[in-house]
Amino acid sequence: MSNLTVNTKEKFSIQQIAAIGVMTAVICVLAPFSLPIGPVPISLTNLAIYFALYMLGVKRGTISYLVYLRIGLVGVPVFSGFTSGPGKLFGPPGGYLIGFIPMAIIAGMVIDRKINNRLLCFIGMIIGTVVCYAFGTACLAYEAHMDLLAALMAGVIPFIPGDLIKMVLAMILGPQIRNRLIHANLF
Numbered sequence: 806m807s808n809l810t811v812n813t814k815e816k817f818s819i820q821q822i823a824a825i826g827v828m829t830a831v832i833c834v835l836a837p838f839s840l841p842i843g844p845v846p847i848s849l850t851n852l853a854i855y856f857a858l859y860m861l862g863v864k865r866g867t868i869s870y871l872v873y874l875r876i877g878l879v880g881v882p883v884f885s886g887f888t889s890g891p892g893k894l895f896g897p898p899g900g901y902l903i904g905f906i907p908m909a910i911i912a913g914m915v916i917d918r919k920i921n922n923r924l925l926c927f928i929g930m931i932i933g934t935v936v937c938y939a940f941g942t943a944c945l946a947y948e949a950h951m952d953l954l955a956a957l958m959a960g961v962i963p964f965i966p967g968d969l970i971k972m973v974l975a976m977i978l979g980p981q982i983r984n985r986l987i988h989a990n991l992f
Contacts, residue, residue: 821865824992828857828869832883833876839885844949845898845941845960848885852971854909855930859920859979860986863913870909874902900944901960904937911936920983923976930972938964 817825832853839846857866873883874894882889884902894902908930915929938961946956986992 824861825865825869825872828861828866829872832857832870832873837883837885837887841886842963843959844945845901846885847964847967850885850905851908851934851968852975854905855912855971855975856979858909858913858916859975859983863910863917866913867906867909870905897945897948901937901941904940908933908937920980927972927976930975934968
C-alpha cells in the first residue's frame with residue numbers, strides 16, 4: 806500500500822490571480838452602467854463576462870464573475886444602476902445575475918476549445934445566453950408575480966438585439982485582445 810496522495814487543488818500563479826482581479830475590476834466598472842427599461846435593465850455585464858472568458862478562459866473567467874457577485878452581494882454598488890446587496894441578487898433581476906454563471910461556463914468551454922472558430926464561439930455564447938435567459942425569466946416571473954410571457958417580454962425580448970451585438974463584439978475583439986496580451990507576455 807502506498808501513501809500516495811494527489812493534490813486536486815489547482816494553484817494559481819500571482820500573475821493569474823492578478824489577471825482575475827483585473828477582469829473582476831473590468832466587470833465591476835462596466836456592469837453598473839445600465840439603461841433602465843423595466844424590471845431588468847440593459848447593462849454591459851454580459852459583454853464584460855465574454856471578454857473575461859476570452860482573456861482568462863472558462864475557469865478563471867468564471868471566477869472573476871463570481872468574485873464580482875460577492876463584491877456586489879456585500880454591498881459595493883457594482884450591480885446595474887450602481888446597486889448592490891442581497892435584495893438585488895435575490896430580487897426580480899437576480900435570476901439573470903445567477904444565470905450569468907452557467908452562461909460563462911457554457912460559453913467559456915466553447916471559447917476555450919474553439920477560440921479560433923468564431924462561428925462556434927458565437928454559437929457557444931448564444932447557447933449560454935439562452936440558459937441565462939431561462940434562469941432570469943423564471944426568477945423574474947416568480948419574484949415579480951408575472952406570467953411567463955410577461956416575463957419574457959420584460960426580461961428577454963428587448964435584450965436580444967443588444968446581446969447579439971455584444972456577442973459579435975466579443976467574438977471579433979476578444980481573440981485580438983488575447984493575442985496582443987500573449988505577445989506582450991502578459992498571459
